[in-house]
Amino acid sequence: MDANLRFWRAEGQSFFQRFLLWADALDPLLLLKSSNEIKRTRLSILINEKTQSEPIQNNQSSVHPDTDKIIPVLFRPPAFMPITLPLVIVSSVQRHARHSFFWQFVFHTYTTAFTLVNGNGTPKAAEYSLQQKQLLLGLGAISYSAFVGALPVAFMNRYALKNPFMQLVVRKLLPAPLLGLTSAFTVAMVRSPEFDNGIEVMDRNGNVIGVSKKAGEKAVMETALSRAVLFGTTFFLPEVLMYCVQRARFVKNPRALGPVRMFVIMSVLGGMLPVSFSMFPQCGEIKRADLEPELLSSTEETEFFYNRGI
Template identity: 75%
Template sequence: MDANLRFWRAEGQSFFQRFLLWADVLDPLLLLKSSDEIRRTRLFIQNSGKTLSEPIKNDQTKQAFLLSLSSVHPDTGKIIPVMFRPPAFLPICLPLVIVSSLQRQAKKNFFCQFVFHMYTTGFALLNGNGTTKAEEYSVQQKQIFYGLGAISYAACIGALPVVFMNRYMLKSSLTQLVVQKLLPAPLLGLMSAFTVVVVRSPEFENGIEVMDRNGMVVGVSQKAGEKAVKETALSRAVLFGTTFFVPTVLMHFVERAKFWRTPHSLASMRMLAITSVLVGMLPVSLSMFPQCGEIKRADLEPELLSSTEETELFYNRGI
């Protein structure tokens, strides 16, 4: 079992522990570390002989693990490209979400949604489970092909409310509230979950590795892959659905106040609301499920039951 997974298993047992860890891991300053420094950090972790049987009290060791968690894939051991590391997720996604929420032209809204889903899909692909058991080249081709289709579909669905409003010029205030303000939030959440499921489909089609408590690989499980993808998709839907919904509801009441009538002030408040919700919801959504996921032995495939007597097995959930 990789050191990253051992760390999550030892230090991230509860939601609160995972939340505090993610708050540190998402620090954008970690993006400034060079590849050589990351490799030296990984070597330090490996040579330190830390068993992680008890909480880490040494600050140097903890900082080394935070850099490893933010930069290295726990399955492959490779350094993740800078743009797709967890600390880069917020700085890149935030302007895309804000622009998408403010855009009222169908073509521009589609383009913004396309760029947004392209990034989040690439993030899901590069931070997914890296132990999919199939021919690597064919799996990567399939994921890229499926991903492009999912991105295009998600962008089209996400732009539908704007298209509908521009084409039919709805006069009913209730219909405008539902179509223009309330509908985009669940659509963005559902489409974000959809792209995760599509791009990581090889995980539940071919299975991912499951390990015992000692980190020894027991076998490959499709059910573990399905569980990992479902949990990640749900967390992504909650993240972006909430990020769109809460500011929309807040701005609906703000717009009704007579002293908030200027377009610039309304736009500024909307951007501030989206920023605040996204900053708060990102570590919350990532903490919903453990990174080192658990699955009961009884839930595994019959052919794996004879491979171990342990009641619980572990796998990398991905991000």
């Protein structure tokens, strides 16, 4: 079992523990670490078998626990907020369907690529062109999600709704659940090979006992749900807070509403990111009764573990 997975299993039992660990691991300054420094730290951990907070900061954010390869800088967890924040802000203020489609396409392209890079590797990857399949699934999911996300803007422009209530629903309330659902959809689509091929499951000593489709399904569904909560809340809560700010007239100058809105979105996204990553254990657990019977003949263990992915 990977050193960071061992650490997550030991120190990330509760939501609060996981939240504190992710708050450290998401520090953007970790992106400044060079590949050589990451490799040296990784080697030191493997040699000394340390299970301190150092592996989380230097490797959970930089090294894939399944493939043991260094993750590209743009797709490491500390880069997630700096890249998605401007995309979320731009997507939330679009008033033209074409522009909305374009920015949501860019947004879903990045989040889908992030999901693909940080997901589980599949043992049957060599038997067929898995990467091509995932790319096609990802492109289809991205296009569909961007189209669905642009529908409220297109609907408003086409029918020029005058009803204030309908404007509130279509422009303010509808985009949040749509973004949450489409974000979960892209996760499920790009990681669907984990349903078909399964992922590795390990006993408490870290020994791989086999490949489980049920564990793969559990890992993907947990990640999809956490992504839906992240972006659904990030779109919905700022709208509520800005409505309260405008009603209470906390901001006198209308020109200041734009910067205040950006600050609110940044605050909500910054707070929700470690919350969503902490919803489920990074080193997931699955009971014996939930695994395929053919995997259980070689062991008497009652609890098994897997890498959930991000």
